[in-house]
Amino acid sequence: MPSILSQPGTTPPAASPKAPLLSVRNLCLEFHKDGKVLSAVENVSFDIAAGETLCLVGESGSGKSVTALSIAQLLPAPPARYPSGEILLNGRDVLRMSKTELRQIRGGVVSYVFQEPSASLNPVFPVGRQILESLHLHRPDAAKDGEVIRLLKLVGIPAPDSRLKDYPHQMSGGMQQRVMIAMALASQPKLLIADEPTTALDVTIQAQIIELLRELKQRLGMSILLITHNLGIVSDIADRVAVMYAGQMVESGPANELLTRPLHPYTRALMNSVPQLGSNADRLTAIGGNVPQLGAFPSGCRFHPRCPKAQPECSRQEPEWKEVELGRWGGASPGGPGGAPPPGGGAGGGERAGVDHHYPPR
Amino acid sequence: MTPDSLLQVRDLKVHFPVQHGLLSRVKAHVKAVDGISFSLAPGETLGLVGESGCGKTTLGRAVVRLIEPTSGSVLFNGEDITKLDGADLRSRRRGFQMIFQDPFGSLNPRMTVEQIIGEALDIHSLATGDGERSKRITGLLDSVGLSANHAQRYPHEFSGGQRQRIGIARALAVEPKLIVCDEPVSALDVSVQAQIINLLQDLQRERGIAYLFVAHDLAVVEHISHRVMVMYLGQVAELADAKAIVREPKHPYTQALISAVPVVDPEAKRQRIMLPGDVPSPIDPPSGCPFHTRCPIAEPRCHSEKPALREIAAGHFVACHLAR
Ligand SMILES: Nc1ncnc2c1ncn2[C@@H]1O[C@H](COP(=O)(O)OP(=O)(O)OP(=O)(O)O)[C@@H](O)[C@H]1O
Ligand SMILES: Nc1ncnc2c1ncn2[C@@H]1O[C@H](COP(=O)(O)OP(=O)(O)OP(=O)(O)O)[C@@H](O)[C@H]1O
Ligand code: SF4
Ligand SMILES: [Mg+2]
Ligand SMILES: [Mg+2]
Numbered sequence: 001m002p003s004i005l006s007q008p009g010t011t012p013p014a015a016s017p018k019a020p021l022l023s024v025r026n027l028c029l030e031f032h033k034d035g036k037v038l039s040a041v042e043n044v045s046f047d048i049a050a051g052e053t054l055c056l057v058g059e060s061g062s063g064k065s066v067t068a069l070s071i072a073q074l075l076p077a078p079p080a081r082y083p084s085g086e087i088l089l090n091g092r093d094v095l096r097m098s099k100t101e102l103r104q105i106r107g108g109v110v111s112y113v114f115q116e117p118s119a120s121l122n123p124v125f126p127v128g129r130q131i132l133e134s135l136h137l138h139r140p141d142a143a144k145d146g147e148v149i150r151l152l153k154l155v156g157i158p159a160p161d162s163r164l165k166d167y168p169h170q171m172s173g174g175m176q177q178r179v180m181i182a183m184a185l186a187s188q189p190k191l192l193i194a195d196e197p198t199t200a201l202d203v204t205i206q207a208q209i210i211e212l213l214r215e216l217k218q219r220l221g222m223s224i225l226l227i228t229h230n231l232g233i234v235s236d237i238a239d240r241v242a243v244m245y246a247g248q249m250v251e252s253g254p255a256n257e258l259l260t261r262p263l264h265p266y267t268r269a270l271m272n273s274v275p276q277l278g279s280n281a282d283r284l285t286a287i288g289g290n291v292p293q294l295g296a297f298p299s300g301c302r303f304h305p306r307c308p309k310a311q312p313e314c315s316r317q318e319p320e321w322k323e324v325e326l327g328r329w330g331g332a333s334p335g336g337p338g339g340a341p342p343p344g345g346g347a348g349g350g351e352r353a354g355v356d357h358h359y360p361p362r
Numbered sequence: 363m364t365p366d367s368l369l370q371v372r373d374l375k376v377h378f379p380v381q382h383g384l385l386s387r388v389k390a391h392v393k394a395v396d397g398i399s400f401s402l403a404p405g406e407t408l409g410l411v412g413e414s415g416c417g418k419t420t421l422g423r424a425v426v427r428l429i430e431p432t433s434g435s436v437l438f439n440g441e442d443i444t445k446l447d448g449a450d451l452r453s454r455r456r457g458f459q460m461i462f463q464d465p466f467g468s469l470n471p472r473m474t475v476e477q478i479i480g481e482a483l484d485i486h487s488l489a490t491g492d493g494e495r496s497k498r499i500t501g502l503l504d505s506v507g508l509s510a511n512h513a514q515r516y517p518h519e520f521s522g523g524q525r526q527r528i529g530i531a532r533a534l535a536v537e538p539k540l541i542v543c544d545e546p547v548s549a550l551d552v553s554v555q556a557q558i559i560n561l562l563q564d565l566q567r568e569r570g571i572a573y574l575f576v577a578h579d580l581a582v583v584e585h586i587s588h589r590v591m592v593m594y595l596g597q598v599a600e601l602a603d604a605k606a607i608v609r610e611p612k613h614p615y616t617q618a619l620i621s622a623v624p625v626v627d628p629e630a631k632r633q634r635i636m637l638p639g640d641v642p643s644p645i646d647p648p649s650g651c652p653f654h655t656r657c658p659i660a661e662p663r664c665h666s667e668k669p670a671l672r673e674i675a676a677g678h679f680v681a682c683h684l685a686r
Binding site for chain 2: 202234
């Protein structure tokens with residue numbers, strides 16, 4: 001059996017059917033502070049094809065936001081450092097771009113929507129003016145009130161022409177979220193990154209925003225990277241899902257398959273711990289313990305102290321990130337019988353490749 | 363309202379005076395809680411849901427008298443606690459406790475866990491002597507899944523889930539019959555959320571505590587509650603068995619709320635009822651049915667006539683003219 005530990009993550013994820021717009025390869029991110037180095041993201045790989053929606057899930061502190069912020073290099077450096085990996089946007093590595101190139105990308109090809117409207121909306125300017133400014137920056141030819149109104153209409157603001165002069169505080173949380181999305185759309189981005197855009201909203205408003213994103217994606221053909229911890233939302237909107245835990249990717253795959261048949265014990269534990277509306281579960285299956293802190297990630301498989309399926313070798317050997325089934329990636333345990341990849345690539349025939357005793361199909 | 367209820371809330375109102383307009387002298391009122399009645403049996407959990415600002419927190423705080431109600435009564439074991447004050451109120455407080463969404467904000471950062479829990483014991487003179495006191499504290503920590511060696515630590519040394527456990531231990535210290543839980547798991551990660559929900563359920567089974575449980579996650583509320591009350595603009599829209607609320611919601615607002623919950627199971631996908639517009643201001647609530655401005659099936663009379671809370675099936679109450 002080849003030692004996978006000596007060649008971490010050398011296998012790239014399989015190409016999506018369409019050429020990926022974004023391809024993150026073995027990304028590592030560290031924070032350097034007071035002479036200490038904290039690894040926040042390690043060997044994370046994923047693709048987003050044109051027009052595809054990828055949902056990134058995982059518990060607090062797993063590294064979802066910092067991964068997303070890395071795509072347009074929005075983390076302050078220092079303390080952020082990228083010791084290795086690539087972030088290929090249309091084939092060009094963002095980590096090697098000049099400041100000028102990065103400025104063009106930010107809010108251009110890649111736009112962000114955050115949970116807090118205050119992160120993008122300036123309280124002292126009317127919303128119309130803020131969208132106009134974004135147009136001036138990225139599409140100067142279109143920088144007219146008419147285009148601002150069109151964008152506001154696109155995101156479902158009623159009577160948008162009468163709203164141009166409104167200040168953010170004159171709008172409800174759901175409306176502010178729509179304005180943020182309108183602003184993000186001003187540059188006609190190829191990739192919209194939305195970091196928990198509905199977490200602060202009521203379910204009725206949340207449903208409106210998710211519906212809006214789905215509609216925009218269809219109408220504009222953009223790719224979306226959506227960060228959420230709500231698996232119901234994932235099921236509503238995702239083409240593919242990637243699950244993170246303690247700075248690493250533990251599983252990714254097509255949404256419907258991953259949600260109906262999660263392979264990784266963490267994904268399964270995550271799904272079992274959330275109550276589902278209308279289910280008769282008497283008791284929730286909680287995951288014991290807490291998410292490990294940065295700088296205190298466990299050895300071997302980082303989930304092993306909380307994993308109901310953990311084996312002795314889990315604490316020693318780090319699982320290998322590989323294609324476990326066609327299109328489905330996971331951090332498979334090296335210890336088990338399925339640990340070695342079958343000859344001829346990822347997709348095993350009858351035997352589920354890489355799905356060892358730690359991945360019992362149920 | 364059953365005679366064996368632990369808690370009976372009758373026509374409770376909490377109106378906050380606010381300045382209406384910058385120059386105006388006239389005070390307007392936020393009708394945060396506007397005529398709510400319900401009862402709670404010992405060992406029962408009543409879930410409380412509704413959009414942000416509908417009055418859930420205000421109702422919960424008024425029930426344990428952390429805020430003064432404007433009118434109405436709150437009968438705890440048959441005694442109206444809104445009429446009590448001073449030593450009487452203090453001694454009754456043993457019976458009802460509250461836990462909060464942000465356990466950090468409600469725990470004194472300069473006190474150790476032992477001091478925090480001990481203080482609750484001391485107020486009601488529940489432990490005589492140091493030995494007895496520390497034995498009680500260890501027992502309480504144990505019952506919420508913490509250990510004795512946590513006692514000497516400070517709140518900031520704990521994770522969110524552990525802090526919530528400390529808050530629960532403090533509430534349990536006085537052996538309450540009722541705990542008002544205001545979004546106790548909303549700030550927690552899903553895995554830790556499940557731990558706390560299981561803990562609350564175990565404690566209820568062991569000690570027969572009743573919960574008034576506020577949360578915005580309907581799946582969590584359905585899971586933990588025996589009955590659920592849906593609020594809209596300070597009033598009750600619907601009150602029924604938890605299963606009935608989810609499977610056969612009768613109020614159009616409840617129907618929209620349930621349909622908006624994203625579910626994982628692709629087979630369970632339902633038609634979504636989109637509500638137009640936002641929640642109206644509680645300062646100037648709509649006339650007639652408070653929901654009529656957003657209701658997909660509103661009729662002319664809904665604009666003028668306020669629907670009464672009617673019992674349309676055993677134990678199933680709805681405030682809607684058209685519900686049947
Ligand atoms: N600028 C920074 N300096 C140092 N550490 C940071 C910085 N930004 C984030 N971190 C740390 O990196 C880790 C990952 O954070 P991140 O915000 O990506 O988590 P997340 O998965 O988005 O969690 P949440 O669900 O809570 O948003 C956390 O431990 C966080 O404290
Ligand atoms: N002390 C106060 N003075 C004036 N208005 C208040 C006060 N406390 C609450 N309110 C108002 O009363 C209404 C009900 O607030 P409350 O906090 O009870 O809502 P909630 O249902 O708990 O909302 P959330 O889900 O956001 O916690 C809101 O309109 C709020 O702004
Ligand atoms: S290797 Fe073992 S402990 Fe780790 S995730 Fe896989 S099964 Fe769990
Ligand atoms: Mg985040
Ligand atoms: Mg509240």
